[in-house]
Amino acid sequence: MFPALKARINEQLANGLPFVAYRKPNSDAVIGIFQSSTTVHKISDYSSEGFIFAPFDDIGHAVLIPLHEKIVATDYRPKVVPPSPKFQVDSTQRDFHIQLVQKGISEIKKGHFKKVVLSRRFQVEAKDSPIELLENLLSSYTSAFCYLWYHPGVGTWLGATPEILLRTVNKEFATMSLAGTKALQADNASEWGAKELEEQALVTDYIEKALNGKVANLSASGVETLRAGILLHLRTKITGQSLVGLQEIIEALHPTPAVCGLPLMAAKEFILQQENYDRQFYTGFLGELNFKRTEQRSSNRKNQENQAYKSVKRCSELFVNLRCMQLLEDKALIYVGGGITVDSVPEKEWQETVNKSSTMLKVLQNVR
Numbered sequence: 001m002f003p004a005l006k007a008r009i010n011e012q013l014a015n016g017l018p019f020v021a022y023r024k025p026n027s028d029a030v031i032g033i034f035q036s037s038t039t040v041h042k043i044s045d046y047s048s049e050g051f052i053f054a055p056f057d058d059i060g061h062a063v064l065i066p067l068h069e070k071i072v073a074t075d076y077r078p079k080v081v082p083p084s085p086k087f088q089v090d091s092t093q094r095d096f097h098i099q100l101v102q103k104g105i106s107e108i109k110k111g112h113f114k115k116v117v118l119s120r121r122f123q124v125e126a127k128d129s130p131i132e133l134l135e136n137l138l139s140s141y142t143s144a145f146c147y148l149w150y151h152p153g154v155g156t157w158l159g160a161t162p163e164i165l166l167r168t169v170n171k172e173f174a175t176m177s178l179a180g181t182k183a184l185q186a187d188n189a190s191e192w193g194a195k196e197l198e199e200q201a202l203v204t205d206y207i208e209k210a211l212n213g214k215v216a217n218l219s220a221s222g223v224e225t226l227r228a229g230i231l232l233h234l235r236t237k238i239t240g241q242s243l244v245g246l247q248e249i250i251e252a253l254h255p256t257p258a259v260c261g262l263p264l265m266a267a268k269e270f271i272l273q274q275e276n277y278d279r280q281f282y283t284g285f286l287g288e289l290n291f292k293r294t295e296q297r298s299s300n301r302k303n304q305e306n307q308a309y310k311s312v313k314r315c316s317e318l319f320v321n322l323r324c325m326q327l328l329e330d331k332a333l334i335y336v337g338g339g340i341t342v343d344s345v346p347e348k349e350w351q352e353t354v355n356k357s358s359t360m361l362k363v364l365q366n367v368r
């Protein structure tokens, strides 16, 4: 699988230098971006060109790997990933999570907020190398944004997320409202429940209001079902034209009620106080920021030869950091959560986090 890029990644890891390797949904290309120093480049505005990695809380601490060295590998071939020996339910956090969800529901009933996304983090033994895990992710989840991020000042993270935070090409703008989950089973044709439909509608409504005055000609698709691994979600695509800069749009969108809640501040306060761990980069966002794309303006041959007819577009493509894990020396921390509304059933919400954890557990092979 992509030997030249793999060799470059291994060299970077051996030297303790930052890089990110990723593949966009349904793409053939695996991209690597490499940094030649250990500097932690903090983002102050969103005008730089590079790959951004932003936490859930306080996106002022977002980190950038500037676009200096980029390798694009198109020789990637998927491999067969055997069933993971780690793919089993760990129930040690069950009671805590169920109580957390009960507290969330009771706050909703008291009218403190309408929706809150509650999550947990658990640890598994993992001796697989980062590159082995990246290969397993790429082979297992072709329609997700798969990545491996390494920075000695930040950590090692991997994920396969189905959720776009935003895509922009100059002023053209797209995002999505993604929420509501059910397991992919024989009864896929079954209707979505009222709880899932409401929880996803809240996200769509929030995004439309948040972008009011910032994006022109805002238009939302119908609600559709999206498959992500062994899960199904509800999705609405939202498009328009940006009227303001990228920073203003990102700050209006993040965190959406797909990862935080509604109203934002009350839900966030509850999360920070009650979850009892630090989400760090889980439910933050990551991706290409201000990449230049050169396009020919005309198909006329004479024009193509003339540099003046080339146009340079600024493109950003950011994803929400879901279905992810953080690698430590000999273990992985897996992050999972779900949206809670007044109709949530705590036991089902626990099961949903168990189902979501399969996305990362399935790629862990090496349990020595």
Ligand SMILES: C=C(O[C@H]1C=CC=C(C(=O)O)[C@@H]1O)C(=O)O
Residues within 6 Å of the ligand: 117, 119, 163, 178, 179, 180, 181, 233, 257, 258, 259, 322, 323, 335, 336, 337, 338, 339, 340, 356
């Ligand atoms: C918070 C997560 O998922 C979000 C995205 C899609 C569906 C979700 C849900 O049904 O709760 C969550 O809003 C997660 O995977 O950890």
